[in-house]
Amino acid sequence: MERVCENCAREDDDLVVVNRLYVVPEAWDTPGSTTRVDTTELWCFSCRSMYPHEVAPEA
Ligand SMILES: [Zn+2]
Known part of the structure; x- marks a missing residue:
């Protein structure tokens, strides 16, 4: 099964489940x-x- 990055849609074997962070600078x-x-x-x-x-904890 091909897996793709959900952010840039590129096929990659090195994919990690993350939570996106929105950073507002001071x-x-x-x-x-x-x-x-x-x-x-x-x-x-x-x-x-x-x-x-942030890397999501293992489910
Ligand atoms: Zn990507």
Whole structure:
């Protein structure tokens, strides 16, 4: 079964289940924050190196 990254849709054997994180950088009037998305996605290595995320616990 071919598996593809759910973020960039590239076929990859090295896929990991992650929760995406939305990071809001700190600004002069607002503190920074990080929001964790509850839905898990399969991400390839390059997406994991480029975008903030949290590796989901093994189901
Ligand atoms: Zn990817």
